[in-house]
Amino acid sequence: MKEQLEAIQSEALEKIDGTNNVKELQEIKVAYLGKKGSLTGVLRGMGKLSKEERPVVGEIANKVREAITDALEQKSEILEQEAMEKQLEAEAIDITLPGRQVKVGGPHLLTSIVEEIEDLFIGMGFEVREGPEVETDYYNFEALNLPKGHPARDMQDTFYLTNELLMRTHTSPVQARTMREFDGGKPVRMICPGKVYRRDTDDATHSHQFTQIEGLFVDENVRMSDLKGILDTFAKKMFGQERKIRLRPSYFPFTEPSVEMDISCKVCGGDGCSVCKGSGWIEILGAGMVHPNVLEMAGYDPEKYSGFAFGMGTERIAMLKYGVNDIRQFYTNDIRFLKQYHNA
Amino acid sequence: MLVSLNWLKNYVDIGMISPEELAEKITKSGIEVDGIEYIAEKSENVVVGYVESCEKHPNADKLNLCQVDVGDDKLQIICGAPNIAQGQKVAVAKPGAVLPGNFKIKKVKLRGVESNGMICSLKELGVEEKYVPKDAVDGIFVFPDNVTIGGNVEALLNLNDAVLEFDLTPNRADALSMHGVAYEVAAILNQPIQLPEEAVEVSDEDANSYVSVEVEDKDLNPYYGAFIIKDLEIKPSPLWMCNYLMAAGIRPINNVVDITNYVLLEYGQPLHAFDYDRLQSEKIVVRRAKQGETLVTLDDQERTLSEDHLVITNGLEPVALAGVMGGAGTEVNETTTTVLLEAAYFVSSAVRKTVKDTGLRSESSTRFEKGIDPNRVKKAGLRACQLLQQYAGGKVLANTVEFDELDRSEKVVEINTTEINKRLGTEITIAEIIDILNKLRFNFEQNNEDFTVYAPTRRGDITIFEDMLEEVARIYGYDNLPYTLPVGASQAGALTERQQLKRDIKNYLQGTGLMETITYSLTNEKNIGKLISPEVQENNPEPIALAMPMTEDHKYLRLSLLPELLGTLGYNQARNQSNLAYYELGPIYITHEKTLTKQPDESLRLAGALSGTWTEQPWQQEKKEVDFYLTKGILEGLFDFLQIPVLFKQAKLPDMHPGRCATLTLHDEVIGFIGQLHPILEKNMDLKETFVFDVNMEKVFAAYSNESTYSQIPKYPSIARDIAFILDEEVLAGDVKATIEETGAPLVKKVDIFDVYQGENAPDGKKSIAYSLLYQHPEKTLKDDEIEESFNEIIETVNSKYGAYVRS
The missing domain is CATH 3.50.40.10 (Phenylalanyl-trna Synthetase, Chain B, domain 3)
Known part of the structure; x- marks a missing residue:
């Protein structure tokens, strides 16, 4: 019987080794281990054996069964793996074909810049204020130390709706409105982005509508050196740490002293080139110490409070930062233009 | 103001400083120098010549043959100027001279006769024609008799001058005179000043x-x-x-x-x-x-x-x-x-x-x-x-x-060293202030750190302390101010809820594939009445016009964002950019006054316009065109995001496709509209098929609440039931959905439409709509008979209300 068993084992193992498909393997399993299989048949004959022989043959039989089972499992695993490999190979795709892109839009470049500047000043404790685009003559001019007939009104050609109502020419009225709202009672730290309008003919450098960002800081003991410090922080964050700023005296009716701020030219680093017209500097914004008349008209005591204000053109910042050369691009909304900056 | 440096030198010694350096110093001290113009680039070898004789050129009618005495030489020169004559003193460019425009003068032969130089007009010497005296415009310039033959023309005609162009701010009227400029430059360079005496006999x-x-x-x-x-x-x-x-x-x-x-x-x-x-x-x-x-x-x-x-x-x-x-x-x-x-x-x-x-x-x-x-x-x-x-x-x-009866008195301004330093953040000394006032040539009286300054009448802009603060600061040098940060108590900055929400909405829209645009607030007569949202139109807004528009294109304050937004679509389509999905967030300007007496209401709107293909890379996909449901889906997503219950109601609106248009309603109030443009409008505006929306954001913000409260995640299983109805074509899917929701409440948690069929396999005039219902109870597992009862009630209600029957 022992020989019989060993023969079955070697025969089965040979067959297992020889097959290469799952179905045959299954048939082999049935042929040896199945209810009518040869090993089962042999084992069935165990009853006829003597008491002494039975455990010995039983042990051999178990070993044979184990060997066949192991071989079947091993082979099965190999075959399954081969089958899977084959299937995966068949499933291969051309990964160079384009993906199904999710359509993504984006912000307008001016919005990106405004939000960047908003966040920068929010980080310095400023709040963001808004104001009406249709303004009264009072808030747009008079409250800013520009009484009727003031020669500096010529600096800004105004779209009037009536004698008293106009399209705001700057975001500065929001200064006056905010201070008036606070009623001289507390410090002000605000910036105000918004649309403004001038009576200009649209061309590469002029637009009858554009965007300004205004800033106002009023408190006790505010110094002009604080303005310089804040503007320097702003310029470096906005344009790069290597940039230098320069303040020049200027004139705005609502600030005294008034300044223009230049930053060192990025292209030439200050040596002078065609971008900065040889000066090494590029004009960025206007600023100054809030004029005592403006503080007083808004209910702030100029003996107690002082402050600074600044205002910049968003389009100008965008043009300098991204090299846009025609201001009309911001309003024609050419998709090819918008897409260039949708992650700005 | 154009400032000739040669002229300026009569009043103040500017030393060896170059025009560029001077311009830089002036700019930094308060007057912006916009440009430097040199009258003529170097015109060397140009001298005064005396025309000894002038005869007709033997071979050319319009040319003259001149013998010219240039002092150290006599030159034969051919000249074509009509006003040349014997006895004149003229500007002669000798061979080797280089005139403006890099024009080199050489010995030449003209029609067989030698010419050894050129007799010049002012224009040829670099003077702009509009400034040339009228009698010298069409010919050569003739010197007065008293100039020396052989004399240097560059000096005689001031060709070596540099002119600074000042861009003056309105406060600096003093620099509209050479004397005023002299005071300014003298202060900057710390030089004395010499003005003429008005001596008259x-x-x-x-x-x-x-x-x-x-x-x-x-x-x-x-x-x-x-x-x-x-x-x-x-x-x-x-x-x-x-x-x-x-x-x-x-x-x-x-x-x-x-x-x-x-x-x-x-x-x-x-x-x-x-x-x-x-x-x-x-x-x-x-x-x-x-x-x-x-x-x-x-x-x-x-x-x-x-x-x-x-x-x-x-x-x-x-x-x-x-x-x-x-x-x-x-x-x-x-x-x-x-x-x-x-x-x-x-x-x-x-x-x-x-x-x-x-x-x-x-x-x-x-x-x-x-x-x-x-x-x-x-x-x-x-x-x-x-x-x-x-x-x-x-x-x-x-x-x-x-x-x-003219008041010639000087304005008196009191200043104080401590106050100046407190305002500027500096440590300027009393001596430095004295020095600055002296440089400016302002009269003053000093008592320790207090100064009484008498602002000269040429500086009418100086009237108060702050004006003097600026004078001191600018002469001290803005460059010398320190950099400091404010010392006051700090406060936290933040966006308001509305500002944050605006950003969130923009981000959502951009995430769905829309591109933000900014258009002009001022529009034209043709556009002003177009595509106004029904809730705005209902109140008969009056168009607001500029008193003096610059062009007819930008005359009225918009009552809808859409016309200008559609203009940008047209602009792009005309440039073969047809796949567009745009939005804009901005105000419209509403008044009901015929004559404006107060500021209009500035009401924030969200408008969108979509056209062309949505899926742009269709190698394995069906190419998808923008359509109503895509547009609607974007808005549904927005309202879902904001958690406000906006309903879409079929509507017919001017300029909109009558069968593809809906109003948006929030708590029974119209807050905007959506739909396809009317083909006639599309044609008139030169647009391809376009879908638009316009939402009143003021109403949206008012309805928005950011207070989310926690609600229990359901523990008990949900059960889905599908049903398809055969309906008359005219019945609206949304109406049936609403009926199902209403009848099935509170057990039915959600109703989705998953199939709409109309065609061969549906009876004439009918359509089939399939709904998927989701049943769920917060506190127990629903039993079959409970669901069955609700389901049957729904079928009965839909049947009686719409004559619908269940498709088997």
């Missing part, structure tokens, strides 16, 4: 016997001075004066006119010369014009005047518009021998009104408008008399006939 005759002066409106004209100069000889001005005028951008005319212009530039004081004989009166009366009175001005235009305008009259009729322009009838011309010279102070408001009404703006009016120095009015008149005596042979009569 007067004749025995008294000007008072020639003219009297009467001023009716002394508020507008507090000083009027009249000088009489007799026996004048009208001729060209001296060369140096012509040169300076040309450098300053003024064309020389004759000595009398040039001298008034020269003094205007030198002192910043406008002057006017009347031909005394043509005045036909011995009287000057300054008054307001009478309504409808007329005057023909120097430019030969007849001006109709009103009481707003100040005029100079001869007692009978106007002879000049005060401070703006003289009259043609009393103009100085070649026959003039006696002049009445006016030096007056007109207040800026009087002149501004005349300028505004007549559109006449001149060097004179600009200075009056910005304010002149009361202490230099008469001095300027005397200076002009001096020059008329010197260069026009005039006899200046004794006495100035004047009306004088």
Whole structure:
């Protein structure tokens, strides 16, 4: 019987080794281990054996069964793996074909810049204020130390709706409105982005509508050196740490002293080139110490409070930062233009 | 203001500093120098030549053959200028000279005859044609007789000058004069200043016997001075004066006119010369014009005047518009021998009104408008008399006939060293302040750290402490201010809820594939009434127009964002960019007043416009065009994100496709609309098929609440049931859905439409819509019979309401 068993084992193992498909393997399993299989048949004959022989043959039989089972499992695993490999190979795709892109839009470049500047000043404790685009003559001019007939009104050609109502020419009225709202009672730290309008003919450098960002800081003991410090922080964050700023005296009716701020030219680093017209500097914004008349008209005591204000053109910042050369691009909304900056 | 450096050097020593360096210093101290112009690039080897003979060229009719003495040599030169003649002194470019434009002069042969140089016009020497005296425009420039043969033309014609172009702010009217510029430059360079003395020798005759002066409106004209100069000889001005005028951008005319212009530039004081004989009166009366009175001005235009305008009259009729322009009838011309010279102070408001009404703006009016120095009015008149005596042979009569109620006092400003340092953040010493005031040539009294400053009248802009603060700071140097940060208590900055929400909405829209745009708020007549949302239109808004639009394209304040937004779509489509998905967030401007008396309501809207293909890379996908449901889905997603219950209701609106349009309603109130544009509008606007939406964001913000409360995640299983109804074509899927939701509440948690079929397999006039219902109870597992009962009730209700039956 022992020989019989060993023969079955070697025969089965040979067959297992020889097959290469799952179905045959299954048939082999049935042929040896199945209810009518040869090993089962042999084992069935165990009853006829003597008491002494039975455990010995039983042990051999178990070993044979184990060997066949192991071989079947091993082979099965190999075959399954081969089958899977084959299937995966068949499933291969051309990964160079384009993906199904999710359509993504984006912000307008001016919005990106405004939000960047908003966040920068929010980080310095400023709040963001808004104001009406249709303004009264009072808030747009008079409250800013520009009484009727003031020669500096010529600096800004105004779209009037009536004698008293106009399209705001700057975001500065929001200064006056905010201070008036606070009623001289507390410090002000605000910036105000918004649309403004001038009576200009649209061309590469002029637009009858554009965007300004205004800033106002009023408190006790505010110094002009604080303005310089804040503007320097702003310029470096906005344009790069290597940039230098320069303040020049200027004139705005609502600030005294008034300044223009230049930053060192990025292209030439200050040596002078065609971008900065040889000066090494590029004009960025206007600023100054809030004029005592403006503080007083808004209910702030100029003996107690002082402050600074600044205002910049968003389009100008965008043009300098991204090299846009025609201001009309911001309003024609050419998709090819918008897409260039949708992650700005 | 154009500032000739050669002219400036007469008053202040600028040393060896280059024009560029000087411009930089001036800019940093407060006057922006916009540009530097060199009159001519180096014109070497150009000398004065004497034309000894001038004959016709043997082989050319229009050319002349000249023998020219250039001092150290005699040159044969061929010249084509029509005004060349024997005996003239002219500018000769010798061989080897290089003229502006890198034009090299060489020996040449012209029609067989040798020419050894060129006789030059001013234009060829680099002078801009508009400044060239009229008689020298079409030919060569002829020097006066007194120049030396062989002399250096560069110096004689001021060609080596550099001109700084000042971009003056309105407060710095003082720099509208060479004297003012001299004070500024002297302060910056810390140099002394040398101004001319107004020394006039007067004749025995008294000007008072020639003219009297009467001023009716002394508020507008507090000083009027009249000088009489007799026996004048009208001729060209001296060369140096012509040169300076040309450098300053003024064309020389004759000595009398040039001298008034020269003094205007030198002192910043406008002057006017009347031909005394043509005045036909011995009287000057300054008054307001009478309504409808007329005057023909120097430019030969007849001006109709009103009481707003100040005029100079001869007692009978106007002879000049005060401070703006003289009259043609009393103009100085070649026959003039006696002049009445006016030096007056007109207040800026009087002149501004005349300028505004007549559109006449001149060097004179600009200075009056910005304010002149009361202490230099008469001095300027005397200076002009001096020059008329010197260069026009005039006899200046004794006495100035004047009306004088002019305030010439200096403004007193108190400053204090501590206060200055407190405001600037500096540590400027008392000595430094003294030094700064001295550089500025301001008079002051000092008592320790307190100063009483007497601001000179040329600096009318200085009236208060802060003005002096700026003066001190700018001379001290803005570069020398330290960098500090404010010391006050810090506070947290943040966006308001509304500002944050605006950003969130933009981010959502951009995430769905829309591109943000910004369009103009001002639109045209054709667009103003278009695509106004029904809830805006319902209240009959009045269009708001600009009083003086720049163009018809931008005349009205928009009542809808859509027309301008659609304009941008058209712009792109015309450039073959057809796949567009745009949105804009911005205000419209609403009023109900016919005549605006108060600010309109600025109401924030969200508008979108989509056109073309949505899926752009269709190699394995169906190419998807933008359609109504895509557009609607974007809005549904937005309202879902904001958690506000907006409903879409079928509607017919002007300019919209009648079958593809809906209003948006929130709590039974219309807050906008969505749909496809009407094909006629698309055609008129040259647009491809376009879908739009417009939402009232004020209403959206009002309905929004950011207070989310926690609700239990359901523990019990949900059960899905599907059902398909056969419905009449006209029945709306949404209505049926609403009925299912209503009937199934509260067990039915969610109803989705998953199939809509209309066609061959549906009966005529019918369609099939399949709904998927989700049942769920918060506290228990639903039993089959509970669901069955609800399901049957739904079928019955839908059947009775819409005549629908269940598709088997």
